[in-house]
Structures are given as structure tokens and as C-alpha cells.
Amino acid sequence: MSGPWKDLKVRYQDDLRLFGSPTLRLGLVALVLAYLFIPVWWETFPVTRLIEGWGLTMTTLNYVGIFAIGALGLNLLTGYTGQVSLGHSVFVGVGAYFAAYAGATWDLPFWLWLPGATLLGFAVGVLIGPFALRLRGNYLVVVTLGLVFVGDHVFRNWRSVTGGNAGVSVSKAPLEVGPIDFRDLTLFGHGFEKEQGFFWLIWGFVAITALLVKNIVRTRPGRALQAVRDRDIAAEIIGIDLFRYKTMAFAISSAIAAMAGGLYGTLQAYVSPIDFGLGIAIQYIAIIILGGLGTVHGSIIGALFVGALPRVIDGLAKDFDIPAVGGDKGGSGGILSVSSLNQIIFGLLIAGFLLLEPRGIAGIWARVKAYFKAWPFSY
Amino acid sequence: MNQLLQGLFDGVALGAQYSVIVVGFVVIYRATGIINFAQGGFVLIGAYVTYNISQTWGWNFYLALLMSMLVTAAISIVMQRILLQWVLREVVGMALWLVLWALLYFNGWGHAPAVAVSLLVGLVGFGVTRRIEQHRGSGQARELPIFGSIMVTIGLLYVIKQVVPSIWGFAELNMGDPWGLNVTRVGGLVLSHAKLWTIGLTVTALVAFFAVNRYTKIGVAMRATHFDHEAAVAQGISLKVVFAVAFGIAGAVAALAGTTAGAGIAQLTTNLDLIVFLAFPAMILGGFDSPGGAVLGGIIIGVVQNLTKVYQPEWDLNWLGVGFDRVTVYIVMLIVLMIRPYGLFGTREVHRV
Numbered sequence: 001m002s003g004p005w006k007d008l009k010v011r012y013q014d015d016l017r018l019f020g021s022p023t024l025r026l027g028l029v030a031l032v033l034a035y036l037f038i039p040v041w042w043e044t045f046p047v048t049r050l051i052e053g054w055g056l057t058m059t060t061l062n063y064v065g066i067f068a069i070g071a072l073g074l075n076l077l078t079g080y081t082g083q084v085s086l087g088h089s090v091f092v093g094v095g096a097y098f099a100a101y102a103g104a105t106w107d108l109p110f111w112l113w114l115p116g117a118t119l120l121g122f123a124v125g126v127l128i129g130p131f132a133l134r135l136r137g138n139y140l141v142v143v144t145l146g147l148v149f150v151g152d153h154v155f156r157n158w159r160s161v162t163g164g165n166a167g168v169s170v171s172k173a174p175l176e177v178g179p180i181d182f183r184d185l186t187l188f189g190h191g192f193e194k195e196q197g198f199f200w201l202i203w204g205f206v207a208i209t210a211l212l213v214k215n216i217v218r219t220r221p222g223r224a225l226q227a228v229r230d231r232d233i234a235a236e237i238i239g240i241d242l243f244r245y246k247t248m249a250f251a252i253s254s255a256i257a258a259m260a261g262g263l264y265g266t267l268q269a270y271v272s273p274i275d276f277g278l279g280i281a282i283q284y285i286a287i288i289i290l291g292g293l294g295t296v297h298g299s300i301i302g303a304l305f306v307g308a309l310p311r312v313i314d315g316l317a318k319d320f321d322i323p324a325v326g327g328d329k330g331g332s333g334g335i336l337s338v339s340s341l342n343q344i345i346f347g348l349l350i351a352g353f354l355l356l357e358p359r360g361i362a363g364i365w366a367r368v369k370a371y372f373k374a375w376p377f378s379y
Numbered sequence: 380m381n382q383l384l385q386g387l388f389d390g391v392a393l394g395a396q397y398s399v400i401v402v403g404f405v406v407i408y409r410a411t412g413i414i415n416f417a418q419g420g421f422v423l424i425g426a427y428v429t430y431n432i433s434q435t436w437g438w439n440f441y442l443a444l445l446m447s448m449l450v451t452a453a454i455s456i457v458m459q460r461i462l463l464q465w466v467l468r469e470v471v472g473m474a475l476w477l478v479l480w481a482l483l484y485f486n487g488w489g490h491a492p493a494v495a496v497s498l499l500v501g502l503v504g505f506g507v508t509r510r511i512e513q514h515r516g517s518g519q520a521r522e523l524p525i526f527g528s529i530m531v532t533i534g535l536l537y538v539i540k541q542v543v544p545s546i547w548g549f550a551e552l553n554m555g556d557p558w559g560l561n562v563t564r565v566g567g568l569v570l571s572h573a574k575l576w577t578i579g580l581t582v583t584a585l586v587a588f589f590a591v592n593r594y595t596k597i598g599v600a601m602r603a604t605h606f607d608h609e610a611a612v613a614q615g616i617s618l619k620v621v622f623a624v625a626f627g628i629a630g631a632v633a634a635l636a637g638t639t640a641g642a643g644i645a646q647l648t649t650n651l652d653l654i655v656f657l658a659f660p661a662m663i664l665g666g667f668d669s670p671g672g673a674v675l676g677g678i679i680i681g682v683v684q685n686l687t688k689v690y691q692p693e694w695d696l697n698w699l700g701v702g703f704d705r706v707t708v709y710i711v712m713l714i715v716l717m718i719r720p721y722g723l724f725g726t727r728e729v730h731r732v
Contacts (some may be wrong), residue, residue, distance in 0.1 A: 139716065146689075351530075352534075
């Protein structure tokens with residue numbers, strides 16, 4: 001029988017292990033199986049068919065994956081390093097436009113343009129980082145807000161690259177790795193849809209990014225970042241180079257965002273400035289707040305929540321008659337449209353979570369886990 | 380020369396709107412340490428309430444403006460108590476009222492009975508929660524981290540931005556101001572009446588604010604609160620009152636800014652709140668906690684923005700794109716911040732180790 005004492009960590013190596021307990025190892029196997037078989041079974045398996053009926057399609061899951069990647073980057077910066085950024089969407093945009101340009105004009109292969117986009121994001125982050133070093137708290141929030149407006153202006157006016165207000169097509173960016181083309185996937189003589197190929201591609205990158213971020217935060221650099229978050233002066237006194245770590249946090253965060261942007265572009269096949277405005281930046285912050293600041297799994301759960309919720313509400317609004325809500329296409333006399341209802345729920349969720357559960361869904365999860373860990377004792 | 384003067388005049392009129400919004404930010408920041416992103420929402424509410432009173436009800440415009448300032452101040456205070464101080468009894472009462480009203484109204488009840496019944500139940504909920512709180516001795520307001528409060532106000536902004544069009548629609552509306560397109564010409568300069576009135580009303584509001592801040596008891600309380608919360612409480616100052624007054628002032632000036640921004644040539648649209656995002660640089664420029672700096676920062680930003688608009692075509696800078704004036708504002712802010720990280724007149728933060 002395993003008891004509570006079995007879970008106590010007594011060695012540093014135990015603390016470092018990613019999947020230290022049998023439960024977690026079982027969870028890993030389940031996740032890998034889900035990753036492999038969700039695209040195959042999504043439309044035939046009864047449970048997932050029911051979920052799809054609510055509006056949660058493969059495409060939605062793919063967007064959720066991209067949100068998760070971007071949110072992982074932002075969580076590294078905001079959740080672990082404590083630097084609030086309202087400008088995350090700009091870095092996502094940089095990656096997406098690079099994918100469009102590199103794919104269409106330079107005709108780079110997948111294994112070159114995606115790292116290229118990531119590197120470009122890294123470079124932009126290095127440029128922005130020093131500003132963050134000089135500013136703190138509220139000042140940083142407003143400066144990163146300025147970044148959104150400057151970025152938006154550049155996206156709208158650098159027409160030769162970004163296509164201006166109309167936007168630009170990203171469908172020319174190749175997605176072939178060796179013989180495998182994720183747009184038109186054929187495995188073992190079986191052809192797959194575009195959504196299925198994208199699922200394997202994007203969620204593979206979610207796993208890689210999550211592992212990367214987890215590895216950063218559980219080792220020396222990560223502890224340095226958390227020390228900066230908790231008290232930057234104290235961190236400097238114990239020998240942490242603030243310049244280096246803050247700049248690195250910005251650079252890695254924006255590199256991850258740019259990678260998410262490249263994938264976002266190819267998934268949507270078309271990007272325009274409205275995809276990278278203030279609303280999207282706030283959405284990323286909402287993801288990490290709802291999911292849980294300073295947690296890796298929280299970023300992914302939050303992305304699932306924020307990405308899926310609008311679709312589910314859309315789906316429910318079709319089936320049920322929610323009072324006061326009319327359909328988007330002129331339904332029966334409501335005072336709100338479904339999209340306004342979505343926005344309102346979104347706003348209330350951000351406010352509500354911060355007031356009631358500041359640690360997010362990951363916090364709820366941690367509390368449930370702690371309860372069962374000590375069961376039957378209450379503490 | 381004329382062009383420059385004209386640009387300066389228009390810039391000052393624009394800057395006056397920024398100034399008055401920024402004073403709203405600064406007042407709240409000084410009292411509570413929060414940047415209130417929802418200010419944009421209150422600009423929107425204020426403008427539409429003025430429209431409703433003057434156009435739909437046909438009241439005198441100036442009276443409507445005054446009423447709108449009062450109404451918006453009241454909404455701002457209630458929102459602050461519910462969302463930022465998290466006074467449970469008000470949250471419960473409000474939620475009961477709204478939910479019950481929606482349920483009754485959309486199940487075929489008439490307007491008046493639905494409002495009456497739901498209001499009654501809401502009040503009962505308010506009272507019961509209050510009794511429970513008193514019984515358990517936990518009527519304390521919650522403390523939020525600074526970043527958390529910013530996000531709460533952003534959430535509020537999202538809600539307001541959807542609620543306003545659901546009441547008044549998306550169409551462009553005429554504010555019903557008496558200024559319209561009238562202009563006065565002074566030696567080659569075209570002074571639009573709307574802009575003259577904007578400057579005049581703003582100056583009046585600012586003078587009133589500074590007088591209150593300087594000479595009245597509540598002004599002293601507000602300054603003391605900014606200086607040190609605990610010391611202020613120890614002197615018998617009620618933080619609740621100070622917070623409420625700060626949010627009330629911010630709501631009132633937001634209504635003024637919204638009304639002047641939607642008057643004249645400009646029409647009343649649901650994008651009116653975007654003006655707030657240009658007021659942020661003005662706030663940074665002046666320093667977060669300096670009302671005087673707010674006014675100066677607002678004027679500087681307004682003038683810079685307007686002169687960019689005037690001179691961009693002239694100096695062959697059109698390749699910088701349409702709307703570059705909105706970017707220059709942020710560039711000016713960045714330059715100032717790199718030289719003075721706490722703005723022109725902001726208090727330098729002292730970090731104790």
C-alpha cells in the first residue's frame with residue numbers, strides 16, 4: 001500500500017524528475033495515446049463525437065494548441081519572471097509574417113522557416129528586453145501596451161511584407177519534413193485530412209515547448225528567474241545578473257511566441273493585423289491567469305479553456321434558447337449577440353478568477369491533489 | 380506660421396481631452412495604486428448617457444452633461460466597490476438583482492414588475508449577506524496584487540464595451556451638442572466652437588479638481604492616503620470614502636472627456652474608448668502620481684500628435700503610413716521614459732532592501 005509518505009521528496013533528484021510517481025507515468029502514457037489517436041478517432045468515438053457536437057472540432061483543438069504554445073512563452077515571462085507584458089501578440093505576429101514572407105518569397109523549407117521565425121522572435125525580444133530592465137510594474141505594462149500599437153502600425157503599413165490592412169496569405173509556407181507533408185498527410189497508405197495532420201504537428205510542438213519551459217524553470221536559470229520575480233533586488237544581491245536573466249526571459253518568451261505565430265499563420269492560411277491586436281494580447285494574459293500563473297500545465301489547461309469556451313457557447317446558443325441572447329444572424333429579439341455574450345463571459349471570467357481563485361485552474365487542481373494526498377487526514 | 384498655430388490650437392484641444400482623462404487615472408492611482416483600464420468604458424458610458432439625456436429625453440445639453448457626469452461617477456463608484464474592493468454583500472445583491480431581472484423580463488414579465496421584484500430580492504440578498512458577514516466578522520475587503528487589479532479592470536472594460544452597444548446600438552449618433560460645425564475665424568485661424576468649449580470645460584473641471592485637492596478636507600484626505608495608507612487610517616481617514624471619491628472623480632471626468640470627444644464634427648461611436656489608449660502615454664509622460672504632470676503630459680501628447688498629423692505630408696513622410704501620429708505619441712513616451720523612468724513629475728520609487 002502506498003501512503004502519503006511515499007510522495008515525500010527527500011532527494012534533489014526526486015524533485016527534478018518529471019514523471020516521478022506511478023500516477024504521473026500512467027498520465028504520460030495516457031497523454032501519448034491521446035496525442036496519437038485523437039485525430040484518428042475524434043469523429044467516430046462516441047464521447048468525442050458528443051464533444052464535437054458542442055462545437056469543439058479538430059480545428060478548435062489545433063488553435064488551442066497554438067494558444068498553448070504562445071501562453072507557455074508568456075508564462076515564462078509573466079508567471080515565472082514576473083514581467084507583465086501586454087505586447088505578446090506582436091511577437092506572435094512577427095512569427096506569422098515571417099512565415100508568410102519566407103514561404104512565399106524565399107521559398108524556404110519547413111525546417112528552415114520555423115527556426116527562422118523563432119530566431120527573429122528571439123532577436124526582437126533581445127531588443128525589447130533592455131527597456132524592461134529599466135522599467136518596472138505599471139510602467140512596463142504601459143510600455144508593452146505601446147508595443148502593441150507600434151506593432152499594429154508596422155503590420156498595417158509595411159505593405160510589401162505584411163500586405164497592409166488586407167493581410168497576406170501564408171498558404172505557400174511549406175510544411176514538409178522529409179517525405180511527410182502535414183498539409184496532405186499520408187501514413188501507411190492512408191490519407192488524412194488537413195486538420196488531422198495539423199493536430200499531430202501542433203501538439204507535437206506543444207509537447208516540445210512544454211518540455212523546454214519545464215526544463216528551464218526546474219533548473220538553475222529557472223530558479224534565478226523566480227528569484228527575480230519574487231524580489232529583484234534580493235536576487236541581484238545573491239548574484240543573479242538581472243540584465244542577463246530579464247533579457248533572456250524576454251527573448252525566449254518572444255521566440256516561443258514567434259514560433260506559435262508561424263504555426264498560427266499556416267493553420268489559418270491567412271493573417272492580417274486584426275489577428276495580432278490588443279485583444280489577442282489580453283487573451284494570452286487571460287489564458288495564463290485562468291490556467292495558473294507560474295505553472296506549465298496551467299498554460300495548456302488555460303488555452304483549452306479560453307480557446308474552447310467561445311466555440312462551446314456558440315454551439316450551445318444554437319441548441320438552446322439562452323434568455324436575452326439572439327443569434328448572430330438576427331435571431332429572435334435578444335439584446336445581446338452571441339459574440340457579445342462571449343466577450344462578456346470572457347471579461348467576467350478574468351475578473352472572477354482573479355478575485356476568487358488567483359492561482360487559476362492549476363490552483364484548484366493543486367488543492368484537489370493535496371486533499372487526496374493527505375486523505376483521510378484534513379491536513 | 381498660421382499652419383503651426385492652427386496645429387497648436389487643435390493639438391491643445393485634443394490634449395485637453397487627454398489631460399482630463401489622465402487626471403482620472405492619476406486620482407485613482409494616487410488613492411489605490413491601480414491603473415484603471417476600465418476608464419475607457421466610463422468614457423463610453425458618459426458619452427452615451429449624455430446623448431441619451433440630451434437627444435432622447437430632450438434636456439438642455441449642458442444639464443445633460445452635468446447629469447451624465449453624476450451618473451457615470453455613481454456607476455464608477457459602484458463598480459469599484461464590487462470589483463476592486465470585493466464587498467461581498469454588494470456583489471451578492473447586484474448579482475441577484477441582475478439575474479432575476481433577466482429571468483423575469485425574458486419570461487414575459489413587464490418592465491416595471493420585473494425591476495421591482497428583482498430589486499427587492501437583490502436588496503434582501505444584500506441585507507442577508509451583510510448580517511452573515513457581521514455575524515462571522517468577515518466584512519473585510521480583499522487585497523489583490525497590482526497586476527491582478529489591472530486585469531480586473533480590463534475584464535470590466537470588456538463587459539462595458541459589449542453592454543453599451545447592446546443598449547444604444549452600433550450606429551453613429553449625433554451627440555446633440557449646440558456647437559455643431561460652428562467656427563470662429565481669428566485672422567486666418569479657424570477656431571471650432573466644439574474645440575473652444577472643450578478647452579473651456581476642461582479648464583473649469585481641472586481648476587475645480589485642483590481646488591478640491593488643495594483646499595478641502597477630502598482633498599487633504601486624498602493626499603494623505605497617497606502618502607501613506609496606514610498613517611492616513613490612523614488619523615481617522617476612511618479609505619472607503621477616499622476610494623469612492625477618487626473613483627467618482629475619475630468617472631465624472633471620463634464622462635466629460637467622452638462627451639467632448641463625441642461632440643462637434645466627430646460623431647458618437649462605440650470606438651470612443653480608444654482615446655484612452657492614447658491617454659496612457661500622457662499619463663506616463665507626466666508621471667503616474669502627479670496631477671499637474673497629467674495636465675502637462677496630456678497637452679504635450681495632444682500637440683505632438685496633432686503636429687505630426689499636420690506636418691507628415693509636408694515633410695514627405697507619408698511612407699510612414701496612415702495613423703503615424705498615434706505611433707509618435709508612444710515614441711515620445713519611450714524617449715522620455717528612457718531618460719526619466721518615472722516620467723517628468725512622477726515620484727521616484729524608493730526600494731528598500
